[in-house]
Amino acid sequence: MNSHHILRALPVLTALACGLPLAAHALTDTEPLSMVFEDQAPNSFGRPAVQAAPAPAAARYSGDCRLYVRKVEDLRLNTETVGGSMFIFPGPAGVPLGGASLLSGDGMKWTTSALPSLRVSGVQTQSSAAAAGDRSAEVALRLAQAWTSGLNMHSHVMLQATVPTPAGDVKKRYHGFGTKMNFANGNAEYMATLNLGMAEALKAYAADLRSACEGKPVTAAP
Amino acid sequence: MNRPLSALLRGPCLLLVFCGLLQGCAPMFNKALTAENRTRVRDVDVQVLVPQETVIFSADSPNVSAALGGGLIGAIIDASVQKSRQEAMSAEMGIFLDRLADIDFRGESRAALADGTSNFALKVNAAEVLARIPTKTALDARIAKTKSGSAFMRLFVYYTLEPKSLTLTTRSYAQMWQDGAPERSYSGSFIYQEAAPATVAGAAPGAEAAAVREMMRRAMLQTLRMASLDINQPQSSKPGAPPRTVDTKPQYMFAMGGTRVALAGDLVASEGNRVVFRDKGGALFSVQK
Numbered sequence: 001m002n003s004h005h006i007l008r009a010l011p012v013l014t015a016l017a018c019g020l021p022l023a024a025h026a027l028t029d030t031e032p033l034s035m036v037f038e039d040q041a042p043n044s045f046g047r048p049a050v051q052a053a054p055a056p057a058a059a060r061y062s063g064d065c066r067l068y069v070r071k072v073e074d075l076r077l078n079t080e081t082v083g084g085s086m087f088i089f090p091g092p093a094g095v096p097l098g099g100a101s102l103l104s105g106d107g108m109k110w111t112t113s114a115l116p117s118l119r120v121s122g123v124q125t126q127s128s129a130a131a132a133g134d135r136s137a138e139v140a141l142r143l144a145q146a147w148t149s150g151l152n153m154h155s156h157v158m159l160q161a162t163v164p165t166p167a168g169d170v171k172k173r174y175h176g177f178g179t180k181m182n183f184a185n186g187n188a189e190y191m192a193t194l195n196l197g198m199a200e201a202l203k204a205y206a207a208d209l210r211s212a213c214e215g216k217p218v219t220a221a222p
Numbered sequence: 223m224n225r226p227l228s229a230l231l232r233g234p235c236l237l238l239v240f241c242g243l244l245q246g247c248a249p250m251f252n253k254a255l256t257a258e259n260r261t262r263v264r265d266v267d268v269q270v271l272v273p274q275e276t277v278i279f280s281a282d283s284p285n286v287s288a289a290l291g292g293g294l295i296g297a298i299i300d301a302s303v304q305k306s307r308q309e310a311m312s313a314e315m316g317i318f319l320d321r322l323a324d325i326d327f328r329g330e331s332r333a334a335l336a337d338g339t340s341n342f343a344l345k346v347n348a349a350e351v352l353a354r355i356p357t358k359t360a361l362d363a364r365i366a367k368t369k370s371g372s373a374f375m376r377l378f379v380y381y382t383l384e385p386k387s388l389t390l391t392t393r394s395y396a397q398m399w400q401d402g403a404p405e406r407s408y409s410g411s412f413i414y415q416e417a418a419p420a421t422v423a424g425a426a427p428g429a430e431a432a433a434v435r436e437m438m439r440r441a442m443l444q445t446l447r448m449a450s451l452d453i454n455q456p457q458s459s460k461p462g463a464p465p466r467t468v469d470t471k472p473q474y475m476f477a478m479g480g481t482r483v484a485l486a487g488d489l490v491a492s493e494g495n496r497v498v499f500r501d502k503g504g505a506l507f508s509v510q511k
Contacts, residue, residue, distance in 0.1 A: 029355065029357050030357055076275070077275070077326050077328075077329075078275060078328070078353045080353055080354050081273065081275075081353050081354050082275075083273065083274060083275060084273045084355060086273065086378075086380055088380060088393065092413070092476055092478055092483070092485055092501075092507075093411060093413065093501055093503050093505040093507075094393060095251075095378070095380070095393045095394060095395040095411040095412070095413070095505070096378045096379070096380045096393060096394075096395055097251060097378075097395055098378070099273060099355055099378070100355055101273055101353070101354045101355040103354070142323065143275050143276060143323070144275070145274060145275040145276065145278075147274065147278050149280035149281075149304070149308075150280075150300060150301060150304055151297055151298070151300065151301035151304075152301050152304055152305050152308065154278075154280070154308060156275075156276065156319070158319075158320075158323065173320055173323055175316035175319060175320060177308075177309070177312035177315070177316065179305045179308045179309055179312075180305070181298075181301050181302075181305065
Protein backbone atom coordinates (compact mmCIF):
# COMPACT_ATOMS: atom_id res chain seq x y z
CA MET A 1 0.00 0.00 0.00
CA ASN A 2 1.48 3.38 -0.88
CA SER A 3 0.55 6.98 -0.18
CA HIS A 4 -1.76 7.12 -3.21
CA HIS A 5 -3.83 4.31 -1.80
CA ILE A 6 -4.02 6.04 1.55
CA LEU A 7 -5.05 9.34 -0.01
CA ARG A 8 -7.67 7.58 -2.12
CA ALA A 9 -9.02 5.73 0.87
CA LEU A 10 -9.10 8.73 3.19
CA PRO A 11 -12.59 9.98 2.31
CA VAL A 12 -13.99 6.52 2.90
CA LEU A 13 -12.04 6.05 6.12
CA THR A 14 -13.09 9.40 7.44
CA ALA A 15 -16.72 8.80 6.58
CA LEU A 16 -16.66 5.42 8.25
CA ALA A 17 -14.88 6.73 11.29
CA CYS A 18 -17.28 9.58 11.71
CA GLY A 19 -20.40 7.73 10.80
CA LEU A 20 -21.47 10.79 8.92
CA PRO A 21 -22.03 11.49 5.24
CA LEU A 22 -19.26 13.14 3.26
CA ALA A 23 -19.36 16.88 3.03
CA ALA A 24 -22.01 17.85 0.53
CA HIS A 25 -20.70 21.36 -0.02
CA ALA A 26 -16.95 20.73 0.01
CA LEU A 27 -14.50 22.99 -1.70
CA THR A 28 -14.76 22.74 -5.48
CA ASP A 29 -11.65 23.78 -7.38
CA THR A 30 -13.49 24.15 -10.69
CA GLU A 31 -15.95 26.88 -9.67
CA PRO A 32 -14.89 30.38 -8.69
CA LEU A 33 -15.99 31.80 -5.36
CA SER A 34 -19.10 33.98 -5.52
CA MET A 35 -17.13 37.10 -4.51
CA VAL A 36 -20.27 38.46 -2.93
CA PHE A 37 -19.68 40.70 0.04
CA GLU A 38 -22.02 40.12 2.93
CA ASP A 39 -21.93 42.59 5.72
CA GLN A 40 -23.13 40.21 8.41
CA ALA A 41 -20.20 38.17 9.51
CA PRO A 42 -21.21 34.61 10.34
CA ASN A 43 -20.47 33.53 13.84
CA SER A 44 -18.31 30.54 14.64
CA PHE A 45 -21.17 28.13 14.08
CA GLY A 46 -21.59 29.20 10.49
CA ARG A 47 -24.87 31.04 10.99
CA PRO A 48 -25.29 34.75 10.49
CA ALA A 49 -24.69 36.46 13.78
CA VAL A 50 -27.80 37.83 15.39
CA GLN A 51 -27.23 41.54 15.45
CA ALA A 52 -29.33 44.41 16.56
CA ALA A 53 -30.31 46.77 13.77
CA PRO A 54 -27.31 49.06 13.30
CA ALA A 55 -27.78 52.51 14.66
CA PRO A 56 -27.68 55.26 12.07
CA ALA A 57 -24.10 56.37 11.51
CA ALA A 58 -24.95 59.92 12.46
CA ALA A 59 -26.01 58.79 15.91
CA ARG A 60 -22.69 57.14 16.60
CA TYR A 61 -20.31 59.42 14.76
CA SER A 62 -20.20 63.14 14.98
CA GLY A 63 -19.89 65.24 11.86
CA ASP A 64 -20.50 64.52 8.23
CA CYS A 65 -18.14 62.18 6.41
CA ARG A 66 -19.02 61.50 2.80
CA LEU A 67 -16.82 59.94 0.18
CA TYR A 68 -16.98 59.43 -3.56
CA VAL A 69 -14.91 56.49 -4.74
CA ARG A 70 -13.73 57.56 -8.17
CA LYS A 71 -11.82 54.41 -9.03
CA VAL A 72 -11.83 50.78 -7.91
CA GLU A 73 -9.13 48.45 -9.20
CA ASP A 74 -8.02 44.88 -8.77
CA LEU A 75 -4.23 45.11 -8.46
CA ARG A 76 -3.55 41.63 -7.15
CA LEU A 77 -0.43 39.98 -8.53
CA ASN A 78 -2.52 36.87 -9.09
CA THR A 79 -6.20 37.26 -9.90
CA GLU A 80 -6.76 33.58 -10.67
CA THR A 81 -6.85 32.23 -7.12
CA VAL A 82 -7.44 33.37 -3.54
CA GLY A 83 -5.40 30.79 -1.69
CA GLY A 84 -6.68 27.32 -0.98
CA SER A 85 -6.40 24.37 1.31
CA MET A 86 -3.20 22.39 1.71
CA PHE A 87 -2.66 19.11 3.49
CA ILE A 88 0.49 19.22 5.56
CA PHE A 89 1.05 16.62 8.24
CA PRO A 90 2.37 17.93 11.56
CA GLY A 91 6.03 17.80 12.54
CA PRO A 92 9.37 19.15 11.36
CA ALA A 93 9.27 17.08 8.15
CA GLY A 94 5.76 18.17 7.17
CA VAL A 95 5.37 19.05 3.51
CA PRO A 96 2.33 19.91 1.38
CA LEU A 97 1.15 16.52 0.14
CA GLY A 98 -1.74 17.97 -1.81
CA GLY A 99 -4.41 20.56 -1.80
CA ALA A 100 -6.94 22.48 -3.80
CA SER A 101 -7.03 26.05 -5.01
CA LEU A 102 -9.80 28.53 -4.36
CA LEU A 103 -10.67 30.10 -7.67
CA SER A 104 -11.25 33.81 -7.57
CA GLY A 105 -14.24 35.51 -9.07
CA ASP A 106 -14.35 39.20 -9.94
CA GLY A 107 -12.19 41.00 -7.38
CA MET A 108 -13.22 44.45 -8.53
CA LYS A 109 -16.89 43.62 -8.20
CA TRP A 110 -16.24 42.23 -4.73
CA THR A 111 -14.40 45.36 -3.60
CA THR A 112 -17.04 47.65 -5.10
CA SER A 113 -19.82 45.75 -3.38
CA ALA A 114 -18.00 45.97 -0.05
CA LEU A 115 -17.45 49.73 -0.05
CA PRO A 116 -20.97 50.71 1.08
CA SER A 117 -20.21 48.88 4.34
CA LEU A 118 -18.00 51.87 5.26
CA ARG A 119 -21.24 53.40 6.54
CA VAL A 120 -21.05 51.06 9.54
CA SER A 121 -17.99 53.05 10.56
CA GLY A 122 -19.57 56.40 9.81
CA VAL A 123 -18.49 57.02 6.22
CA GLN A 124 -21.22 57.49 3.64
CA THR A 125 -20.23 56.55 0.11
CA GLN A 126 -21.75 58.77 -2.58
CA SER A 127 -22.42 58.23 -6.24
CA SER A 128 -20.88 61.51 -7.38
CA ALA A 129 -18.04 63.80 -6.38
CA ALA A 130 -20.44 66.70 -5.95
CA ALA A 131 -22.58 64.78 -3.49
CA ALA A 132 -19.45 63.98 -1.49
CA GLY A 133 -18.30 67.59 -1.36
CA ASP A 134 -15.43 66.80 -3.70
CA ARG A 135 -14.03 64.32 -1.20
CA SER A 136 -12.96 61.41 -3.38
CA ALA A 137 -10.67 58.42 -3.18
CA GLU A 138 -9.27 55.44 -5.06
CA VAL A 139 -9.44 51.92 -3.70
CA ALA A 140 -7.61 48.87 -4.98
CA LEU A 141 -7.64 45.24 -3.93
CA ARG A 142 -4.00 44.21 -3.51
CA LEU A 143 -4.27 40.78 -1.93
CA ALA A 144 -6.87 38.24 -0.90
CA GLN A 145 -6.21 34.75 0.33
CA ALA A 146 -7.74 32.15 2.57
CA TRP A 147 -6.16 29.07 4.08
CA THR A 148 -6.84 26.38 6.61
CA SER A 149 -5.07 25.55 9.85
CA GLY A 150 -6.25 22.73 12.06
CA LEU A 151 -10.00 23.04 12.34
CA ASN A 152 -10.05 26.73 11.44
CA MET A 153 -9.93 28.70 8.23
CA HIS A 154 -8.23 32.07 8.00
CA SER A 155 -8.09 34.94 5.55
CA HIS A 156 -5.95 37.96 4.77
CA VAL A 157 -7.18 40.86 2.66
CA MET A 158 -5.09 43.89 1.75
CA LEU A 159 -6.57 47.05 0.29
CA GLN A 160 -4.58 49.97 -1.04
CA ALA A 161 -6.54 53.20 -0.82
CA THR A 162 -6.18 56.94 -0.78
CA VAL A 163 -7.41 59.21 1.98
CA PRO A 164 -8.28 62.75 0.90
CA THR A 165 -6.66 65.35 3.17
CA PRO A 166 -6.20 69.12 2.79
CA ALA A 167 -2.55 68.44 1.94
CA GLY A 168 -3.45 65.97 -0.80
CA ASP A 169 -4.19 62.28 -1.05
CA VAL A 170 -2.45 59.96 1.40
CA LYS A 171 -1.98 56.47 -0.01
CA LYS A 172 -1.99 53.61 2.47
CA ARG A 173 -2.48 49.87 2.70
CA TYR A 174 -5.07 48.35 5.00
CA HIS A 175 -4.96 44.77 6.19
CA GLY A 176 -7.84 42.68 7.42
CA PHE A 177 -7.81 39.16 8.83
CA GLY A 178 -10.63 36.70 9.32
CA THR A 179 -10.87 33.44 11.25
CA LYS A 180 -13.71 31.00 11.60
CA MET A 181 -14.19 27.35 12.32
CA ASN A 182 -14.09 25.13 9.26
CA PHE A 183 -17.22 23.00 9.30
CA ALA A 184 -17.64 21.68 5.78
CA ASN A 185 -14.59 23.12 3.98
CA GLY A 186 -17.00 24.61 1.47
CA ASN A 187 -16.66 27.48 -0.98
CA ALA A 188 -19.26 29.53 0.90
CA GLU A 189 -17.29 29.19 4.13
CA TYR A 190 -14.11 30.36 2.46
CA MET A 191 -16.02 33.30 1.00
CA ALA A 192 -17.42 34.17 4.42
CA THR A 193 -13.90 34.07 5.86
CA LEU A 194 -12.62 36.35 3.10
CA ASN A 195 -15.51 38.71 3.82
CA LEU A 196 -14.41 38.90 7.46
CA GLY A 197 -10.99 40.01 6.24
CA MET A 198 -12.49 42.53 3.84
CA ALA A 199 -14.73 43.98 6.57
CA GLU A 200 -11.76 44.40 8.89
CA ALA A 201 -9.64 46.08 6.22
CA LEU A 202 -12.49 48.49 5.45
CA LYS A 203 -12.91 49.23 9.14
CA ALA A 204 -9.27 50.33 9.32
CA TYR A 205 -9.73 52.42 6.17
CA ALA A 206 -12.86 54.04 7.59
CA ALA A 207 -10.97 55.04 10.73
CA ASP A 208 -8.51 57.04 8.61
CA LEU A 209 -11.31 58.53 6.53
CA ARG A 210 -13.06 59.70 9.66
CA SER A 211 -9.85 61.18 11.00
CA ALA A 212 -9.48 63.14 7.78
CA CYS A 213 -13.11 64.26 7.94
CA GLU A 214 -12.56 65.54 11.47
CA GLY A 215 -9.44 67.42 10.42
CA LYS A 216 -7.10 65.10 12.29
CA PRO A 217 -3.78 64.11 10.72
CA VAL A 218 -3.58 60.86 8.77
CA THR A 219 -0.26 59.12 9.10
CA ALA A 220 1.27 58.12 5.79
CA ALA A 221 2.55 54.59 5.30
CA PRO A 222 6.21 54.15 6.33
CA MET B 223 -31.13 28.72 8.87
CA ASN B 224 -30.48 26.10 11.56
CA ARG B 225 -28.26 23.23 10.52
CA PRO B 226 -28.53 19.73 11.99
CA LEU B 227 -25.85 18.68 14.46
CA SER B 228 -24.44 16.12 12.05
CA ALA B 229 -23.85 18.86 9.49
CA LEU B 230 -22.16 21.05 12.07
CA LEU B 231 -19.82 18.32 13.20
CA ARG B 232 -19.02 16.91 9.79
CA GLY B 233 -16.16 19.24 8.86
CA PRO B 234 -14.23 19.09 12.14
CA CYS B 235 -14.65 15.32 12.24
CA LEU B 236 -13.33 14.87 8.73
CA LEU B 237 -10.33 17.08 9.36
CA LEU B 238 -9.58 15.52 12.72
CA VAL B 239 -9.46 12.01 11.37
CA PHE B 240 -7.55 13.12 8.30
CA CYS B 241 -4.82 14.79 10.39
CA GLY B 242 -4.63 11.81 12.72
CA LEU B 243 -4.18 9.41 9.85
CA LEU B 244 -1.44 11.48 8.29
CA GLN B 245 0.74 11.81 11.37
CA GLY B 246 2.34 8.42 11.10
CA CYS B 247 2.61 8.30 7.34
CA ALA B 248 5.56 10.55 6.58
CA PRO B 249 8.07 7.93 5.43
CA MET B 250 5.76 6.30 2.92
CA PHE B 251 5.28 9.54 1.00
CA ASN B 252 8.89 9.47 -0.17
CA LYS B 253 9.90 7.12 -2.98
CA ALA B 254 13.38 6.76 -4.47
CA LEU B 255 13.88 6.90 -8.24
CA THR B 256 15.14 3.48 -9.28
CA ALA B 257 18.15 3.18 -11.58
CA GLU B 258 15.92 1.57 -14.21
CA ASN B 259 13.41 4.40 -14.17
CA ARG B 260 16.15 6.96 -14.22
CA THR B 261 17.63 5.57 -17.41
CA ARG B 262 14.21 5.83 -19.03
CA VAL B 263 13.88 9.56 -18.30
CA ARG B 264 14.95 11.47 -21.40
CA ASP B 265 14.08 14.84 -19.88
CA VAL B 266 11.56 16.29 -17.48
CA ASP B 267 9.05 19.15 -17.38
CA VAL B 268 9.06 20.83 -13.98
CA GLN B 269 5.97 22.51 -12.58
CA VAL B 270 6.39 24.51 -9.37
CA LEU B 271 3.14 25.13 -7.49
CA VAL B 272 3.02 28.05 -5.07
CA PRO B 273 -0.64 28.36 -4.08
CA GLN B 274 -0.23 31.05 -1.42
CA GLU B 275 -0.27 34.81 -2.08
CA THR B 276 1.94 35.91 0.77
CA VAL B 277 3.17 34.65 4.11
CA ILE B 278 0.66 32.41 5.83
CA PHE B 279 0.74 32.43 9.60
CA SER B 280 -1.05 30.22 12.07
CA ALA B 281 -1.15 30.52 15.84
CA ASP B 282 -0.28 27.40 17.81
CA SER B 283 -2.99 25.07 18.91
CA PRO B 284 -3.07 24.33 22.68
CA ASN B 285 -3.33 20.59 21.87
CA VAL B 286 -6.13 19.96 24.34
CA SER B 287 -7.23 17.19 22.00
CA ALA B 288 -3.92 15.37 22.41
CA ALA B 289 -4.01 15.81 26.17
CA LEU B 290 -7.45 14.26 26.26
CA GLY B 291 -6.33 11.37 24.11
CA GLY B 292 -8.05 12.66 21.00
CA GLY B 293 -11.72 13.23 20.43
CA LEU B 294 -13.94 15.83 18.89
CA ILE B 295 -14.59 17.85 22.05
CA GLY B 296 -10.88 18.45 22.57
CA ALA B 297 -10.49 19.31 18.91
CA ILE B 298 -13.24 21.92 19.10
CA ILE B 299 -11.65 23.44 22.21
CA ASP B 300 -8.34 23.51 20.33
CA ALA B 301 -9.96 25.25 17.39
CA SER B 302 -11.62 27.82 19.60
CA VAL B 303 -8.41 28.68 21.47
CA GLN B 304 -6.43 28.70 18.22
CA LYS B 305 -8.96 31.13 16.76
CA SER B 306 -8.49 33.53 19.68
CA ARG B 307 -4.72 33.28 19.41
CA GLN B 308 -4.85 33.83 15.67
CA GLU B 309 -6.93 36.97 16.09
CA ALA B 310 -4.51 38.30 18.71
CA MET B 311 -1.59 37.55 16.40
CA SER B 312 -3.15 39.28 13.41
CA ALA B 313 -2.50 42.86 14.55
CA GLU B 314 1.23 42.24 14.86
CA MET B 315 1.36 40.27 11.62
CA GLY B 316 -0.45 43.05 9.75
CA ILE B 317 2.40 45.47 10.46
CA PHE B 318 4.98 42.87 9.49
CA LEU B 319 3.21 41.82 6.30
CA ASP B 320 2.78 45.44 5.26
CA ARG B 321 6.57 45.77 5.10
CA LEU B 322 6.71 42.76 2.80
CA ALA B 323 3.66 43.67 0.72
CA ASP B 324 5.53 44.00 -2.56
CA ILE B 325 7.41 40.71 -2.33
CA ASP B 326 6.32 38.03 -4.75
CA PHE B 327 7.55 34.55 -3.88
CA ARG B 328 6.48 33.24 -7.30
CA GLY B 329 8.46 35.97 -9.06
CA GLU B 330 11.56 35.20 -7.02
CA SER B 331 11.09 31.50 -7.72
CA ARG B 332 10.87 32.14 -11.46
CA ALA B 333 14.05 34.19 -11.29
CA ALA B 334 15.86 31.31 -9.56
CA LEU B 335 14.38 28.57 -11.69
CA ALA B 336 16.67 28.98 -14.69
CA ASP B 337 19.77 28.62 -12.53
CA GLY B 338 18.30 25.82 -10.48
CA THR B 339 17.23 23.70 -13.41
CA SER B 340 20.46 24.09 -15.40
CA ASN B 341 22.31 21.99 -12.80
CA PHE B 342 19.46 19.60 -12.04
CA ALA B 343 20.05 15.86 -11.74
CA LEU B 344 17.79 15.27 -14.76
CA LYS B 345 17.73 17.20 -18.00
CA VAL B 346 14.99 19.83 -17.69
CA ASN B 347 12.93 20.44 -20.81
CA ALA B 348 10.71 23.20 -19.44
CA ALA B 349 9.94 24.78 -16.08
CA GLU B 350 7.12 26.98 -14.85
CA VAL B 351 5.73 28.45 -11.63
CA LEU B 352 1.96 28.34 -11.11
CA ALA B 353 -0.44 29.73 -8.53
CA ARG B 354 -3.31 27.39 -9.21
CA ILE B 355 -3.16 23.76 -8.19
CA PRO B 356 -4.32 21.77 -11.23
CA THR B 357 -7.48 19.78 -10.78
CA LYS B 358 -7.33 15.98 -10.58
CA THR B 359 -8.55 15.78 -14.19
CA ALA B 360 -5.85 18.16 -15.41
CA LEU B 361 -3.20 16.29 -13.45
CA ASP B 362 -4.30 12.94 -14.87
CA ALA B 363 -4.19 14.36 -18.39
CA ARG B 364 -0.71 15.77 -17.79
CA ILE B 365 0.51 12.43 -16.46
CA ALA B 366 -0.94 10.64 -19.50
CA LYS B 367 1.14 12.90 -21.76
CA THR B 368 4.33 11.46 -20.28
CA LYS B 369 3.68 8.26 -22.26
CA SER B 370 5.17 9.73 -25.39
CA GLY B 371 6.96 12.78 -24.03
CA SER B 372 8.98 14.22 -21.20
CA ALA B 373 8.62 13.00 -17.65
CA PHE B 374 6.63 15.35 -15.42
CA MET B 375 7.75 16.62 -12.02
CA ARG B 376 5.47 18.61 -9.76
CA LEU B 377 7.01 20.57 -6.89
CA PHE B 378 4.45 21.73 -4.34
CA VAL B 379 5.86 24.56 -2.22
CA TYR B 380 4.65 26.08 1.05
CA TYR B 381 6.52 28.82 2.87
CA THR B 382 6.44 30.63 6.20
CA LEU B 383 8.38 33.59 7.54
CA GLU B 384 8.90 34.12 11.25
CA PRO B 385 8.60 37.89 11.87
CA LYS B 386 11.02 38.40 14.77
CA SER B 387 14.03 36.54 13.42
CA LEU B 388 13.05 36.75 9.72
CA THR B 389 13.43 33.00 9.42
CA LEU B 390 12.20 31.67 6.10
CA THR B 391 11.10 28.04 5.98
CA THR B 392 10.01 26.38 2.76
CA ARG B 393 8.43 22.95 2.69
CA SER B 394 8.32 21.26 -0.69
CA TYR B 395 7.04 17.97 -1.95
CA ALA B 396 8.26 16.69 -5.32
CA GLN B 397 6.48 14.00 -7.32
CA MET B 398 7.48 12.66 -10.72
CA TRP B 399 5.56 10.61 -13.27
CA GLN B 400 6.93 9.02 -16.41
CA ASP B 401 6.09 6.68 -19.27
CA GLY B 402 2.35 7.37 -18.88
CA ALA B 403 2.15 5.37 -15.67
CA PRO B 404 -0.34 6.68 -13.10
CA GLU B 405 1.95 5.65 -10.26
CA ARG B 406 4.70 8.08 -9.33
CA SER B 407 8.20 6.94 -10.14
CA TYR B 408 9.70 9.32 -7.61
CA SER B 409 8.70 11.52 -4.68
CA GLY B 410 10.70 13.43 -2.11
CA SER B 411 10.27 15.89 0.76
CA PHE B 412 12.52 18.93 1.11
CA ILE B 413 12.64 21.47 3.92
CA TYR B 414 14.77 24.58 3.62
CA GLN B 415 15.40 27.04 6.40
CA GLU B 416 17.37 30.27 6.59
CA ALA B 417 17.40 33.13 9.08
CA ALA B 418 18.30 36.62 7.91
CA PRO B 419 21.36 38.17 9.57
CA ALA B 420 20.46 39.64 12.96
CA THR B 421 21.23 43.13 11.70
CA VAL B 422 18.53 42.87 9.02
CA ALA B 423 15.56 41.83 11.17
CA GLY B 424 13.73 45.01 12.13
CA ALA B 425 15.96 47.17 9.93
CA ALA B 426 14.61 49.59 7.33
CA PRO B 427 11.73 47.99 5.38
CA GLY B 428 13.70 48.13 2.13
CA ALA B 429 16.63 46.23 3.62
CA GLU B 430 14.31 43.64 5.12
CA ALA B 431 12.48 43.12 1.86
CA ALA B 432 15.72 42.79 -0.09
CA ALA B 433 17.01 40.19 2.37
CA VAL B 434 13.76 38.21 2.17
CA ARG B 435 13.84 38.24 -1.64
CA GLU B 436 17.38 36.88 -1.60
CA MET B 437 16.40 34.16 0.84
CA MET B 438 13.45 33.17 -1.35
CA ARG B 439 15.68 32.77 -4.38
CA ARG B 440 18.17 30.71 -2.39
CA ALA B 441 15.32 28.60 -1.04
CA MET B 442 14.21 27.67 -4.55
CA LEU B 443 17.79 26.97 -5.67
CA GLN B 444 18.50 24.86 -2.61
CA THR B 445 15.24 22.97 -2.93
CA LEU B 446 16.13 21.96 -6.47
CA ARG B 447 19.61 21.07 -5.24
CA MET B 448 18.12 18.84 -2.55
CA ALA B 449 15.95 17.15 -5.17
CA SER B 450 19.09 16.53 -7.24
CA LEU B 451 20.89 15.08 -4.22
CA ASP B 452 17.90 12.90 -3.46
CA ILE B 453 17.82 11.57 -7.01
CA ASN B 454 21.59 11.06 -7.15
CA GLN B 455 21.94 9.57 -3.67
CA PRO B 456 18.65 7.74 -3.08
CA GLN B 457 17.96 5.93 0.12
CA SER B 458 17.35 2.25 -0.44
CA SER B 459 13.78 1.45 -1.38
CA LYS B 460 14.22 -2.17 -2.34
CA PRO B 461 11.73 -4.55 -0.79
CA GLY B 462 13.33 -6.44 2.07
CA ALA B 463 16.26 -4.06 2.37
CA PRO B 464 17.50 -3.62 5.94
CA PRO B 465 16.22 -0.55 7.74
CA ARG B 466 18.40 2.46 7.14
CA THR B 467 20.58 3.45 10.07
CA VAL B 468 20.35 7.07 11.06
CA ASP B 469 22.64 8.99 13.33
CA THR B 470 20.25 9.35 16.25
CA LYS B 471 22.15 12.16 17.96
CA PRO B 472 20.11 15.36 17.52
CA GLN B 473 22.62 17.84 16.18
CA TYR B 474 20.96 19.96 13.51
CA MET B 475 19.16 23.03 14.83
CA PHE B 476 15.77 23.81 13.34
CA ALA B 477 13.43 26.70 14.19
CA MET B 478 9.87 25.62 14.73
CA GLY B 479 6.90 26.99 16.68
CA GLY B 480 8.86 29.93 18.05
CA THR B 481 11.65 27.79 19.45
CA ARG B 482 14.68 25.88 18.17
CA VAL B 483 14.80 22.12 18.27
CA ALA B 484 17.67 19.73 17.53
CA LEU B 485 16.96 17.16 14.82
CA ALA B 486 18.78 13.92 14.07
CA GLY B 487 19.74 12.64 10.66
CA ASP B 488 22.46 11.56 8.27
CA LEU B 489 24.69 14.18 6.72
CA VAL B 490 24.20 14.25 2.95
CA ALA B 491 26.13 17.38 1.98
CA SER B 492 27.96 20.25 3.59
CA GLU B 493 28.76 23.47 1.81
CA GLY B 494 29.74 26.82 3.28
CA ASN B 495 27.51 27.59 6.24
CA ARG B 496 24.85 25.08 5.21
CA VAL B 497 24.29 21.36 5.70
CA VAL B 498 21.86 18.98 4.06
CA PHE B 499 20.78 16.00 6.13
CA ARG B 500 18.27 13.21 5.73
CA ASP B 501 15.96 12.37 8.64
CA LYS B 502 14.73 8.87 9.45
CA GLY B 503 11.64 9.35 7.28
CA GLY B 504 13.78 10.17 4.25
CA ALA B 505 13.04 13.91 4.13
CA LEU B 506 15.97 16.15 3.26
CA PHE B 507 16.61 19.26 5.35
CA SER B 508 18.85 22.15 4.33
CA VAL B 509 19.72 24.21 7.41
CA GLN B 510 22.36 26.68 8.54
CA LYS B 511 25.25 25.24 10.56
